[in-house]
Every structure is written in structure tokens, then in C-alpha cells.
Amino acid sequence: MSQALPPFVFTGCVELRQTLDHRATDERELLERLEEVPSGSVFYHTHGYFLRHRPITTAYGNDFASWVATQVRDQVLAERLAVVNPFEFASLEQLREELASIIHDHLLRLSAVPRLEFGEPFYFQQSHIVEVSLGPGASTLAEFRAGLVAVDASAIYFHMVEARARLGRRAGDFAEWIRTSLEMPELADRIERIDTYMTSLERVRARVLTLVDAALEARPR
């Protein structure tokens, strides 16, 4: 059995939420505030959505689409924002530009700006991630599997979302370690291709486990 050095140490995370002094009560304000908030806030309302919506996969994929749909009740803009996959953008600035461009284009087609009647304003927030090492580390694929089954779901988020989108490790930590330390490039490629958008962290965990199980099964005995 191949043994990896260094071992993979699962890292969970805790999200400390900070609310900013920016809020929107209509779609134009949403656009204006979106253009000026720190990029951490764009991250919080898009990628961070998946950490906060762990138990229930909701229909919108990011906080902007969710607010427009449930509070402003503008289904057209909600659909256009919901389809933006944040994992397809190389930087948060590109993601911000795409979201702002969609809202801008939508407003150009309307004679009046859709606004809140009875709903809640949109409050821009950002987060501070506190990392939590959940060692001991895994040195083999079997140990990796055992660790993956047991870790808190925030570890799935940290290695598959936070690592890719905010820490610049584009392949994700699982794929990277399996490729470089276990020297299993095919399995790494399959894990890297898992679509983490519009799903739950538990489903992502299950998909990684399925791929790992298949690799363990195919291993020469």
C-alpha cells in the first residue's frame, strides 16, 4: 500500500460573521453596495452560502439570488443570479463583476426599480474563518477514508471550498494531496471535478467517499 508523506490533516473551520454598514432595500441599492463592499463580503454571500446552508439545500445558490427571490419577489433576477456558479471564476473580483453586470442589465430592461414592500433589507456581511486542525493525520488512502467519514462537515467546506476560492489552492486540498502525496492522479482528477455548486456538504462528502471506495476496491490485493 502506498504511504504518503506528509500526512493529510483534516482542518475544520468556524465562521465568525461580521455585519457591515451596508444594506440594500431595492435592486439598485443592491447593485451599488455590491460594487463597493470588500471582496470578503462577495465571498461570504456566494461561496460561504454552502457552509451556512448545510442541512437544507435551498433553491438559490447564493444570498443575492435568495434575497431577490424571497424578499423582493423578482423571480427573473433571482433566476439569473442563481445560475452564477461562483466556482467558475478565477477571482472574487471577476465574480463580483459578473453579479453586478447581471443586476445592471436587468435594471436596464425595467421602467421601475423593484424594491421591498414587506420583506427584510439585504444586510451585507463578511466572515472571519477560524481554522481548527482535526488531526491526527492520514497517511494512506484507507486512513484518509476513515477520517473523511468522521470529520465535521466544516472540514469538507474548508478543503473543497475555502481552499479553492479564498486560499488559492485551485484543485482543492483532497485532490492535491491524493495527486502529490499518494501519487494517484486519476482519483485526484475525479475528486477535483466534483461539482460543489448547488449541493450540500454531506453530498460532497458522499461523492468523495464513493470515488475513494472505488479506488480502494480496484487496488491490487
Place this chain on the structure above:
Amino acid sequence: MIRLEDYRRVAPPGVVDIVLKLADRIRGRRFLHLSGGRFGSGPAEILQTLVPMMSDLGIDAAWEITGGDPGFYATAATLQAALRGSERVLTDEALGHFVEMNRVNAKKLALDADLVCVHDVQPATLIAHRPERGRWVWNCHFDASRPQRRAWTFFRPFVNQYDAALFALPSFSRRIGVPKYVIHPSIDPLSEKNRELAPREVSSVLRALAIPTDKALLVQIGAFTPAEDPLGVVNAYRMVKKHHDVRLVLAGSSAGEPDSLEILSELRETAHDDPDILVRELPPDASLQINALQRAATIVLQKSVRESFGLGAAEAMWKGKPVIGGFVGGLPQQIVYDVTGYVVSSVEGAAFRLRHLLNAPELIARMGAAGREHVRRSFLITRQLVDYMALLIHLTQ
């Protein structure tokens, strides 16, 4: 005494391990909570469990309270009501005395700590006497977004001396000069109010409260105040009663307030004419009764029209009940629309959703189960403990 390990069987998998790992990083650090009292408020209820849990983890956790003469308590209560938005009279003399009493409190209390968390208004001006070492956070548990202007003018300079402020929701805060963090409150699943009860315990409590269980029970628990809208609940029940043979239980306290006594009297009059409306005044510490009532309910209502971040909905969802709540305060955060219950904005909306659920018993069970899981992930005390420890790490690193 309840230990952290006891929470493994109720918290989401892995959370207790996260708690233990975070504790490794802050073992020995002093985390001081300051509040206005040890009983009778949401913050006090949760600190009674949180502080021993932190100590059990090796954190040097402490909880001190401020005290004073009747004038001090009266001004603190008036100031907090004014900061919540009520029109109140606050004289310069009363405010001066309030500040002076906290100066005396500061001399008596050991304020030296790595992180000092000051809960609500009564101890808030202690910030003027902070030692050089340590970070200070003002933890506001109520909606302070629309304070009375004069009260805010007095209070704001104190808030701005803190290193950060903590709110239950972004909408509860207003523009201040320090960073604002958001931590939702939580329930303790092992407390008397939320622990598992055997069916015979539930029956025994209901018998003692003279509540028959031969019909579906619609239950609202809360103060008999205009904010909780018990009269609106009666009107919603009446619309439902035409189609479903249900019983309504309104249980709560009146706290001796004139408004509440008037509402209570009106409810009793209504109940006199309809034997299926049961009004029960509960004592201040009625945790077991509340637990049993929520467990006996078919559907729980929390039809508030004004609210901070009460946790009645989370408590009921933890017991596997769908909740119909008002579209105010922390209720939309607790109730996932169409998944764990409904938030409504009118009496008609409450009646419509009650009928909708009573016509679909399978939905009641499904929403109840989803609600319990939602609370397990988002509103248990283990999550709040993690958030506080993350705050300690973040602010003191």
C-alpha cells in the same frame, strides 16, 4: 452536572471534537462575562450552562453581575427599554447615578481578563473603567436598531469604547464605530425546558394543567402581551375551528403589567365562551410545563408581531413540531419557510397555514423532523459555545 461529552448524543457529529480542539488553543485564558443578573433573562439562562461548560474545557471562565440601589436598577431598565425604541423619560440625574453606580461596581469586580463580554445595558458603562489588558465586547441581546434618540446619544459613546459589539441579527444593530459581529442565541437541549420527556411525564404535566389530549392541540407559549399577539392567535384559531376540531392552548405569564392583565382578562372571557380555548398562566420558572406543552402540541404557534430573538420556535422545532411564526425578529431565521414551518404576516396567514398543515398530517411529521435537524445544526448551545470560542481566538490572537 452536565458535561460536554453529554452533548455528543445530541449535537451534530464532529462538533464536540471541534469544541475540544478550539479549547486546546485557549486553555487557561480568562473569559469574563458581565451581566445584570443571574436569573430571569435569555442571556442569564444560556450563561448558566455556557460558563460551566467553558470551565470544564479548561478556560478560565467567570461570570460576574453588577448591582446597586433601586434607582440603579430602575434606570438600567428604563434605558434598555428606550434603546429598544420605547419612549421613556430619562433624566440627567438618573443617568449620572447609573454611571456612578457602575464606577462603584468596577471597584468591586475583578475586570482583568483576556476577553470581557458585557451583556446588555446594565453593566455596559463599566467599559469606562476597563483595565489596560484585554479586549472588551458589548453583547447586545435585543433589537437596538431604532432606539430613542436621547437614550442613544447618551449610550453611543460607551459602545464606541468597546473593541467590538455582538448582535443576534444584522438588523438589530445600527451604525457604530466598532466592528459588529453576529452570533445567534441558542437553546440547551439537555436543560429542563428541552430534555427528552417520557410520555407519562408529559401526561402528568398536562393533567396538572387540566389540558385534555383528545383533540389536536395548537399551542402558543409566551407572555400575554400585545407583542406576542395572543388575541390574533385566538382569531386565527376561530377561522380554523370551522373546519377542524382542535383545541387552542395559550400559556404564558402576565408579569403584572397593565397591558398584559387586560389581554389576559379578555382571553379568559373568550375562553369562558369556548371550552376548547385553554388559557394557562404559568409561574416564572415553568421549564417542565413548557417542555411538556411543546411536546404535546400538534402545531406550535409563535405569532409575534414584535420580537427580539426569542427561542420559542427553536425549542418547539427541537421537539419535532412544525412552527407557524410571525415575520418578525429572529423567527424568520429559525423557521425555514415551507421546510420547518411558515412565517406569516397576518391572522389570516396563520389560519391558512394551520389549515394547510392540519389537512396534511404527513407534512406535520416531515416538517417536524426537518425542524429538529435544523435546530441541531444551527441553534444548539454547542454552536454558540463554538462561536464564543472563535470570537475569543479572533479578538485575542
